[in-house]
Structure formats: C-alpha cells, structure tokens
Amino acid sequence: MPTLSELVDLLHGWYPPATADSWDAVGLVAGDPGQEVTKVLFAVDPVLPVAREAAEWGAELLVVHHPLFLKAVHGVPRTTPKGRTLGVLQDAGCALLAAHTNADQAVGGVSEALATSLGLSDLRPIAARSNARLDKLTTYVPAADADPVRQALGRxxxxxxxxxxxxxxxSAGEGRFRPLAGANPTIGEVGELEVVDEVRIECVLPRAARPRVVAALLDAHPYEEPAYDVVELADPGTAQTGSGRIGTVEETTLGRFAQHVARTLPATAQGVRVAGDPDRPVRRVAVCGGAGDFLLDDVRRGDADVYVTSDLRHHPASEFLEHAAGGDGPALVDVSHWAAEWTWLPVVARRVADTLGATVDTRVSTIRTDPWTALHTGEER
Structure with missing residues (x-):
C-alpha cells in the first residue's frame, strides 16, 4: 500500500505547491507521512459533515480544494468549527491535504475540469503562466578566462x-577601465587606462537559481570587480498552465448554453444567473472555477462570447457589461462556487485511481457544501 508521503508526492507532482498564489495555504495540513493509505476521499470544503463522511468510510486521506487554515489561528479547540473538523479527522486517523490555487491553474486542474465538463475544446489559459520563470545573465570576461567562467555558470x-x-x-569586444587608488587589479596598473580583449557571455537561468549562479560568477571571474547584469525575461505566453480556460463549443445561443450549464453542474439553490441577450450566438466560452472577477479585464480583451465563473460582484459585473455593450463583448454566467469547483473532484480521483490501481480506493463526496440552501424570488405565496 502507498504511504501518505507517496500520495502527497503524487498530488504535488500534478499540482505543485510552488505554483500556488503567495497568499494561499496548500499542501499537507495534518497526518503521519509514514501512514499507509488505502482510501482517499475528495471534497471541495473541509467542513464537519465531510470529515464525518471520511471517518465513517474509513479514509486515511481527505483531499480538499479549500484550505482549512487559510488564515492564521492561535488554536484549534473543538469548540470551534475548524477544531471540530480537524478533531474528527484526527480521531479517525485521517490525514488532510489542500490543493487550492495550485490546482486552479494546473493542467488537469479546476478550471480545466470545469471547461471539459461543459464540453469546451481547444483549451488554453485565459492568463497563461509559465512555471519556468527565467533570467538572462550577461557578463564580460578576458578572452583567456571565458571558458572557465562559462563552465562555472553551467555547473x-x-x-x-x-x-x-x-x-x-x-561575442568579442574591448573592455576599458582605469584602476583607482585602493584597487588590486588583475590586469593593468593603478591610475592607468587599460584596454582588454574581452568576451561578452550571455546565458539563461532559472530565476530561482539566480543567487547561486551570481555567486558562481563572482567566484570564477578573474576581475576584482566584474561587470555583469541580470534581467528578468518576459513570460512568452505559451504555457499550458494559468488562470481560467477559454475554448470552443458548438454554436448555440446564450439561453441554450445557460440551460446546458445548469443541467451539467451539480444543482444548488443559487442556480445559474445570466447577464446578456438570451438569443446572442455563443461559440467561444471562457471559464474560471471559483471566484473569477479578477479575470474580467483579460476576458473582455479576448474573443469570448460568454464568461462562466462564480461570485461576481455587482459593480465589477456592471462595469464589465457596460464595456461589453460598446463592443459586443462577452455575456456573463454566474454559477455556484462550490458547483463549479466540484467538477474537479472526479478528475483528480480518477487520476489517482488510474495511477495507483487497486491499491487505493477513491471516492468523491457528494455532500453539497454550498452554503446557500434556498432561493426565494418573492413569487411564492
């Protein structure tokens, strides 16, 4: 049987914690890494009913989308909601892992699962994000010392x-400098202008390796005060990861597409809210699992006919629609936050099952943890 540590490594390989937003709190929350895991339950929210379901089923790992401890707490007594949830899991020997914004942006993640469930094809991120952030380093070295410096940078x-x-x-060139009083020049004399045949060396490097590469340069360079610069390279926009997804559906109308969304997603009291002409054509669809108003400007600048997301606020939505009306921009479809993100659970459960086979049982919680329980329009009497 796989250990908890092996399950964590598997999930982190698909949804790397380093790709989570800086404010987020993802990864293993509780559990013994050496514990064997035979059952994994998947849910959107780490709430008490879900913890009880995990305990009653005998799960050794509960994987959730929303973190239990997104904000710092000073204690988890069982007189608090978080304490009761964690207590039930600990009593049952069930570990807890959160995959939040790292799962939102990934290939096979939340927004991609929402897009796929709605039948979108030819997917790409709304806002692409490359995990391979790169720098470029340039330095100038006497020609005789260029090879050792290049080798040090490579190592x-x-x-x-x-x-x-x-x-x-x-590339070859000339370096010019005058050593001043107090200098200890490798080449030249104090007070004398020196001209040296130099080589300009340029190479790329992972941004995370910048301190290590610069230290290697300073150690290998023969000059007392070597000249160099480091610049951050722009994201080329070719990444398959990033926020939201945009794709294509068979041409339909906004009204029929909204009905399709309502039929596809798990039912909630909120239902599906629509802003736009129900007869307008829809072919290009943008989606973002969870609260997606941070992408409104990106969507407006794109070619989507409609944007499907959750938790749209009054003023941003109103301003978006005013801009859209001037240029026949996208309509809006607002769906339940929980329902949109629930679409990811069968995807990640299937990935685990396909990878680990019969060694682990997987289960998707069907408990509706959407906080809203009823919708009243005022028409009921």
Whole structure:
C-alpha cells in the first residue's frame, strides 16, 4: 500500500505547491507521512459533515480544494468549527491535504475540469503562466578566462534550454577601465587606462537559481570587480498552465448554453444567473472555477462570447457589461462556487485511481457544501 508521503508526492507532482498564489495555504495540513493509505476521499470544503463522511468510510486521506487554515489561528479547540473538523479527522486517523490555487491553474486542474465538463475544446489559459520563470545573465570576461567562467555558470545551473545544457552566446569586444587608488587589479596598473580583449557571455537561468549562479560568477571571474547584469525575461505566453480556460463549443445561443450549464453542474439553490441577450450566438466560452472577477479585464480583451465563473460582484459585473455593450463583448454566467469547483473532484480521483490501481480506493463526496440552501424570488405565496 502507498504511504501518505507517496500520495502527497503524487498530488504535488500534478499540482505543485510552488505554483500556488503567495497568499494561499496548500499542501499537507495534518497526518503521519509514514501512514499507509488505502482510501482517499475528495471534497471541495473541509467542513464537519465531510470529515464525518471520511471517518465513517474509513479514509486515511481527505483531499480538499479549500484550505482549512487559510488564515492564521492561535488554536484549534473543538469548540470551534475548524477544531471540530480537524478533531474528527484526527480521531479517525485521517490525514488532510489542500490543493487550492495550485490546482486552479494546473493542467488537469479546476478550471480545466470545469471547461471539459461543459464540453469546451481547444483549451488554453485565459492568463497563461509559465512555471519556468527565467533570467538572462550577461557578463564580460578576458578572452583567456571565458571558458572557465562559462563552465562555472553551467555547473551552477545556467545555460539549460529544454534538453540542452551549457548553452550560452559569446561575442568579442574591448573592455576599458582605469584602476583607482585602493584597487588590486588583475590586469593593468593603478591610475592607468587599460584596454582588454574581452568576451561578452550571455546565458539563461532559472530565476530561482539566480543567487547561486551570481555567486558562481563572482567566484570564477578573474576581475576584482566584474561587470555583469541580470534581467528578468518576459513570460512568452505559451504555457499550458494559468488562470481560467477559454475554448470552443458548438454554436448555440446564450439561453441554450445557460440551460446546458445548469443541467451539467451539480444543482444548488443559487442556480445559474445570466447577464446578456438570451438569443446572442455563443461559440467561444471562457471559464474560471471559483471566484473569477479578477479575470474580467483579460476576458473582455479576448474573443469570448460568454464568461462562466462564480461570485461576481455587482459593480465589477456592471462595469464589465457596460464595456461589453460598446463592443459586443462577452455575456456573463454566474454559477455556484462550490458547483463549479466540484467538477474537479472526479478528475483528480480518477487520476489517482488510474495511477495507483487497486491499491487505493477513491471516492468523491457528494455532500453539497454550498452554503446557500434556498432561493426565494418573492413569487411564492
């Protein structure tokens, strides 16, 4: 049987915690990494009914989308909702893991699952995000010392492009400098202008490796005060990960598409709210699982006919529609936060089952943890 640590590594491989937003709290919340896991329950919210379901089923791991401890707490007594939830899990020997914004943006993640469930094809992120953030380092070295410096940069992690390493570009030129009093120049004399045949070396490096690569450069460079610069490279926009998804459906109308959304997602008291002409054509659809008003500007600048997301606030939605009306921009479909994100659970449960086979049982919680329980329009008497 796999251990909890192995399950965590598997899930983190698909949804790396390093890709979560800086404010988020993801990863293993509680549990013994050495414990064997035979049953995994998947749910959107770490709430008491879900914890009880995990305990009664005998799950050793509960994987949730929303973190239990998104904000700091000073204690978890069982007189509090978080304490009661965690207490039930601990009594049952069930670990807890959260995959939140790291799962939102990933391939096979929340927004992609929502898009796929609604029948979108040819998917791409609304706002692409490359996990391979790169810098470019440029330095100037006496020609005789260029090879040792290039080798030192390569050993420190610079110069890797795809399946190639030791990648760099060099060009010849002249370096000019005058050592001042107090200097201890490798080449030249204090007070004398010096001209040196130098090589300009350029190479890319992972941004996370910047301190290590710069330290290697300073250690290997023969000059007392080497010249160098590091610039951050722009995201090329070719990444398959990122916020939201946009894709294509068979041409329909906004009214019929909204009915399709309502039939596809789990039923909730909120239902599906629509802003736009029900007869307008719909072919390009943008979606974002969870609260998606942070992408409104990106969606408006794109080619979507409609944007499906949750928790749209009055003023941002109103302003968005005013802009859209001027240029025949997208309509809006607002759905339950819980229902949109629930679509990811069968996807991740299936990935675990397909990877681990019969060694682990997986189960998706069908408890509706949407906080709203009824909708009254004022028409009922």
């Amino acid at each position: 420190a992690g610079a110069g890797v492009i795809g399946d190639y390493d030791s990648a760099s570009f060099s």
